[in-house]
Every structure is written in C-alpha cells, then in structure tokens.
Amino acid sequence: MGGMSTWELGAMKPHLFAALCTVAGHHKREKTEWIAQRLMSTPVRCVHDRGDGTCPMHLQEMIWKLFRENDHPDFSTVLTNTADHFRVHEEAYCANEDLYRWFLQRTCGMHTVGTVDASETIKPPPAG
Numbered sequence: 844m845g846g847m848s849t850w851e852l853g854a855m856k857p858h859l860f861a862a863l864c865t866v867a868g869h870h871k872r873e874k875t876e877w878i879a880q881r882l883m884s885t886p887v888r889c890v891h892d893r894g895d896g897t898c899p900m901h902l903q904e905m906i907w908k909l910f911r912e913n914d915h916p917d918f919s920t921v922l923t924n925t926a927d928h929f930r931v932h933e934e935a936y937c938a939n940e941d942l943y944r945w946f947l948q949r950t951c952g953m954h955t956v957g958t959v960d961a962s963e964t965i966k967p968p969p970a971g
Contacts, residue, residue: 846870846898854881862886862917862949864942866935867928869898870906879909886917886949890935890942897928917949
C-alpha cells in the first residue's frame with residue numbers, strides 16, 4: 844500500500860492498526876489536520892528521504908509538525924540521504940530490522956486479529 848493509502852485508511856479506521864508507517868509518503872494537503880487528529884492515538888513512523896523529488900519531504904512536514912505540537916505519544920521520523928524516492932524503501936525494509944522491531948513492539952488498542960466486524964462500514968474522509 845502506498846503512503847497516501849496508509850494515511851487515509853489509517854485515519855478512517857485507526858482502531859484497526861497497531862501502528863502505521865509511511866515510506867516516502869504523500870497525502871492530500873486538505874486532509875492534513877483530519878489525518879493528524881484521527882491518528883493521535885496510533886503509533887506513527889515516517890521514513891522519508893531528504894532529497895525525494897517524487898514525494899518532496901516538505902509536503903509531509905506540516906503533518907509531522909502537528910503530531911509534535913500536539914504531543915503525539917508515539918511519533919517518529921527516520922530521514923535518509925539516498926536522494927532517491929525508490930531507494931528509501933530499500934533503506935526502510937532491507938537495510939536493517941529497525942522498522943520490523945518497531946512494528947512488533949506495538950499492539951492494537953481496541954481490536955486484535957480476528958475481532959474485526961467485516962460488516963463494518965468505512966466512512967469516507969471529508970471531501971477535499
């Protein structure tokens with residue numbers, strides 16, 4: 844799943860996820876506050892490259908700022924210098940086990956595997 848889908852699905856159903864991580868992520872600017880508000884209780888890690896020309900880092904900095912200003916209890920960024928949108932994925936998933944350890948240290952607050960009601964309706968995000 845890409846970064847935008849990670850942000851939006853995570854914000855629509857934050858109770859379904861023990862944690863979220865965007866890698867070279869992107870989101871619609873008009874949804875920044877909505878996403879940040881919805882994910883204040885969900886662990887979030889963002890892996891991004893400083894030189895990413897496909898999804899420029901400065902477009903993500905506002906959501907990161909909102910998490911920090913509102914004292915998100917489990918938010919972090921991992922910044923790389925590979926200067927390549929695609930190589931940052933290798934850095935996140937292949938260079939070491941840090942991301943996997945981070946995920947495994949988190950647990951769902953409301954749901955665990957097998958308890959999600961499949962008939963639950965997903966409400967769309969606000970129109971933007």
